[in-house]
Amino acid sequence: MDTKELIARRVAQEILPGMLVNLGIGLPSMVANYVPAERGVFFQAENGVIGLGARPPEGMEDPNLTDAGGGFVSAVPGAASIDSAMSFGLIRGGHLDMTVLGGLEVDESGHLANWKVPGKMVPGMGGAMDLVTGAARVVVAMQHSARGKSKIVRKCSLPLTALRRVDMVVTDLAVIVPSPAGLILRERAPGVSIEAIREATEAALVVPDEVPEMGFDA
Amino acid sequence: MDTKELIARRVAQEILPGMLVNLGIGLPSMVANYVPAERGVFFQAENGVIGLGARPPEGMEDPNLTDAGGGFVSAVPGAASIDSAMSFGLIRGGHLDMTVLGGLEVDESGHLANWKVPGKMVPGMGGAMDLVTGAARVVVAMQHSARGKSKIVRKCSLPLTALRRVDMVVTDLAVIVPSPAGLILRERAPGVSIEAIREATEAALVVPDEVPEMGFDA
Amino acid sequence: MKGALTPRDAADMIADGASLMIAGFMGVGSPHRLIDALVARNARELTVIANDTARPGFGIGKLISAGAVRHVITSHIGLNPETQAGMIEGSITVELVPQGTLVERIRAGGMGLGGVLTPTGLGTEVEEGKRIIEVEGNHFLLETPLRADFSLLAAGQADYVGNLAYSLTAHNFNPVMALAADTVIAEAESIVPVGVIPPDAVKTPSVLVDHLLLRAC
């Protein structure tokens, strides 16, 4: 299993039946592949559909139905079209049960930075600030390190996305739960030692007595 | 012509082709009867329809289509259903070309009071405060006096509906246009003298050299 | 959506003293079966947030007549003399709010806004006790969010997962109230299979609806 698949599959376990879930562009969008249809989950995209479905069969794409990245999608039975005001009303108003976002940095306070690298890359925050501020649960799905540098840092050096503490970080090495007491190491990726995680992590980690491996059924 | 019909017909002359117009309950709602269909006017009711039409034929009434007073109406071709947020977005946002409201008092500053008689009658402001604040043009349609007492007063004794100066008052005796210089007497009802209007009016009136009679085609 | 309820089960869920948003405009678009069930279970001490209190014997007017309501936040009570009488004798307290302000306060409560600035009410009694905020030389009242324990809605159509569609002037406060309560209960004139209400016709997405009344018999 490659690292992206591992992250996506682990995040998918957090998604409970009947939830309304927003998945960010890129890695987070892969999570949908591992949520069984019978779980009755509705995926929201901030561009305005509740009940996002898989890419349509070749030749069946509708230019008026895409995800937030502009890729063609379908709509599941029971889907609803909404405008941007309603879309962000759902997000900011606490009606979104979970959002899964990519990250550039997460720090010991549980703060996320994911929208700007000053002087280098300024994509803009898009919906990320509203999502992190308003979603009932915020899960960050990202690689543990980028170019050999830990993305789990003492203090974010990049501009913050929000002051709200994210609820969980899932990387290719670990599941980390930010808390008032710091970053708690909850799970290890299969075959990865606590020591290896500590070494790959700039931030201090709170390590409980038991840190089980991530469990995967299949 | 009875006095209500006179007022309604005179107000109807203010309604220009293509306007969006809100008519209050009671006397103002009669104005619609004197606006020819070919004028292409859309009537709005604050409860959520643009393109209010006449009462349907007996037996054809829809309990889900009423005016703001709860009376059965129809919808004209090109009508749109809107919710309350959009309805008041149109009103407060300046998209409503004209509102016609009843009044309890209008004073020399052009202020309207029409929602409360303290200790006696407290119907509530309903949509009136938003209408007077937001409509492009506010026309008050009312009897000149109630129980022998002028409703055109020096200063409103009843709680104000808004600080905005209304644009026109049409009564059974006169057309009055509030202005920074005071209440200008613009027209007389047929057969009514300037003296008679002055006598029936508590407020000071600015009387131009020419005060024509209201003109009616039919 | 957690499945269909009887009106009685719904009324039992709503404790005395609860705050309720009740949709409708003079009873049009109001959840009449839910109201009847609340009257039947002899509900007491309710706070009702609604556009109006309809008229005696109809819509929210039934709750007023039954003495179920202690406090009302509303824009208009002029067509219900019982509400006016209750207010004067002190059995009901009434907070009057301009209609456009009422809907924005409910929307703010449902959409996670801390408030909105409106020109409506400036210089009137409505201004009393409120903060005035200046923006680019203009003054506005700061109006704060409203939320309730329950929102009671009425739809034209609902589907099995709880998507709602409304008809003509029965929209009114339904779409905003659907966001502004801890628990949302809806009744519908008809309940149709998933897919019958196309995505573009859904006015309240199913994810906002907690309970649907089972079909009227």
Added chain:
Amino acid sequence: MKGALTPRDAADMIADGASLMIAGFMGVGSPHRLIDALVARNARELTVIANDTARPGFGIGKLISAGAVRHVITSHIGLNPETQAGMIEGSITVELVPQGTLVERIRAGGMGLGGVLTPTGLGTEVEEGKRIIEVEGNHFLLETPLRADFSLLAAGQADYVGNLAYSLTAHNFNPVMALAADTVIAEAESIVPVGVIPPDAVKTPSVLVDHLLLRAC
């Protein structure tokens, strides 16, 4: 509604230096014929208020590529390297706004509100220069209204009087932008007789639309 325009007439109506709200999300639900006409007439110094600048060669990206845009108020430019390059070299100024704040600012501008209070952006760069207002112990940013000279919309269907209906994710910013400009110009995939779009399916009432582009040939 003042009748149908050619795209060219519409583009001629929009002077250099004008401010435009342009609907769409990554080009979906954007008025592509109006954009093409603005590029064709070599428009200059435009201010664009839009969710994003799409990508080079598509939607608003065409205006960026053509050098028609001086200032952008938007939530996301990450998929258009030309906007990013323009920002860095100084040919385009960019004001980044969180998406949920952007839509509320536009809505406030269109609906006569003086502003809204949102928690989004608190404690981030977005907070800079803004007033923080406390409501019941919570802090919010005061975000002010946005308006423009023109709103350019794209509908799925329009009828002869200008009622608009949208399809699926092509709704996005269209319904709010319809209220927030002095002049509203819409194009539609199809134009149908009055009555074909039933009242409950109208998402933008005709009274908001000033001009419709004549049908695409």
